[in-house]
Amino acid sequence: MAGSRSSSRVPVMAVIGLFFALFATRSSAAQVPLLMWSSDGLPPLASPAAGHITSNEQLSAYLTSAFGSGPHTVLLFLQDKLSKDDFTVFGGVFGNKQDSAFQNLEAAMQSSSSSVTLPALEWSDSSAILALLQEKLAVSPLLVDADTLSHLSVNTSASNLLLINLPYCTGLDKSCKKVLHDNDEIIGKVLSIMKDKNVPYTAIYTGLQPSRVISETSFSSQPAGRSLLQAVVPDVKAPIMFNGTGSGPCIMLWAQNLSVSLSSTSEWTDLAAQTPSLTGSLCNNSNSLLVLSYENFTLRFAMSQRFFPVSGRNWFTLDTVQLEASGLTASFIGSRNIYAPAEYSFHCQSVTSFRDTLLVPNNTNQNTTQWRLNFVDFQIQGFGLSNGTDFSYASDCAGFFTPGIWMGLVTSLLMLLIFVYGLHMIMQLNTMDRFDDPKGPSISVPQTD
Structure with missing residues (x-):
């Protein structure tokens, strides 16, 4: 840009x-x-x-x-x-x-x-x-x-x-x-x-x-044909922005999908395809609350920031995500897994409450224990927005050591050990310090019948 x-x-x-x-x-x-x-x-x-x-x-x-x-x-x-x-x-x-x-x-x-x-x-x-x-x-x-x-x-x-x-x-x-x-x-x-x-x-x-x-209609009228080498660029939605008492946005959220389900067997509802109301949202220097009100659902993202003396900087955490539907509310804890420096945004390709859970259910209500959240390509920032129009640098949830990297490291270490062992064996080879004299008498070995 x-x-x-x-x-x-x-x-x-x-x-x-x-x-x-x-x-x-x-x-x-x-x-x-x-x-x-x-x-x-x-x-x-x-x-x-x-x-x-x-x-x-x-x-x-x-x-x-x-x-x-x-x-x-x-x-x-x-x-x-x-x-x-x-x-x-x-x-x-x-x-x-x-x-x-x-x-x-x-x-x-x-x-x-x-x-x-x-x-x-x-x-x-x-x-x-x-x-x-x-x-x-x-x-x-x-x-x-x-x-x-x-x-x-x-x-x-x-x-x-x-x-x-x-x-x-x-x-x-x-x-x-x-x-x-x-x-x-x-x-x-x-x-x-x-x-x-x-x-x-x-x-x-x-x-x-x-x-x-x-x-876009000009593309839909054309036959698909051979599309192996075609690059399809999907439409990019604008992020959800909440303007506080200042001059610009203080909370930003973007996700490719914000899917919710009220049971393990019911269909998923993608809320990212709808336009929410932000009534009830608020932000200040220590706490931020983003309220997304849809026709049948309400999502609340509660964030806070505080100073950690060990790292010497402020960190923000996504404390809870609440889903409200049909008069019931389910709460999910994210503070143990979803955090970043206060001046950064948080990004994760997949944020779920049921598989590799970053959002831990915190509700013993029998009607809401089966509720599920699935956020795809999720990014949120509640503090430290630098220019008011774009996310700051993202702290990603993906670990650096992926399974492929671990496999490469282990294989490289194994080959290094084999090489070191072979080099050690070669260095242990010694030449003989005594040789037979070719001009002297030959060694005779008596034969017995």
Whole structure:
């Protein structure tokens, strides 16, 4: 999600093009890419999971941190249409810098102090990004071009929003690559003028709407065919976030499946496919409670953090998970197995209450002893959210020494012992210290009849 400045000589557009290709998604939601760089510096932004679509709320939270204080001059290069395919097709992905249609953009991002790349920004309206910048900067946009900007006096003591509109190919007169190359020349000219004026700036390059929208229905109508080498990227759901009294989220949870069952024979119900209500959730510096209320079920995740003198740091634990259904409540203890440093998140591929139990049942009620929980690809964090939009570094439940590693270590140790034993036997071989004299009398052995 975020790209930082690098000293590598590989063309930036090649990296961005491959980055967009790797983060391609089959979601039917319309998306536009967004590139952002600054001459002064930008707040860090963590990289997302593959297929992640940045929501307008996440972008708004990041712009708040970027433009939170002081005046800013923002250059908004707003192209009529733009998609990540434009970078992968026309950006010189295979390292041919001369073939790239974004040479000035590449040079600008490479020379900037920091940059941010959003390959898939949720798109809903053509004026969304402009309205969002107006809100954050509290100024109206000023439509300019390169010639106008060269004669414009920019007041750096106040915020400025300079809008530069860029066309897109229509297929009538110019090829898309030619149009994008001309737009890149305009970007280079504008940035050169800002450099000559010695005005610090933050530049954003995005589109009014996507140039290519790939609907998921187009895939379902195609025959499956031979799919051995096909890579299928599943849709990635947004994490569940609860906003406390502060400015951003204080609890985050994500799971591929949140399955519950009220008996060993009943069917599983996946709650992750439903949208919960977070009423009743709370968080502070020592305790967090996430309440997920669904139509027929309620899940409560109670977490706490405290200081451990032995390790010299704060740790958080998932104390209990409660499942409420039909007026009954089952409680499961997780504090003995589910824990992590307070500034980390906790992740586990499988969290269950019935197999390799990380959640231990703590309810003697006869009606709830058969209740079961099964969380797949589970990640939760109740404290120390760094940027308010992504999980912190994850402490995983998987042990380092897997059965395969143990087998390799034991086999290697056995072969080492055999080698050492053989070497020891060789070192114990000694030559004879006395030999027969060939010039002396021979040894005769008398024969008897």
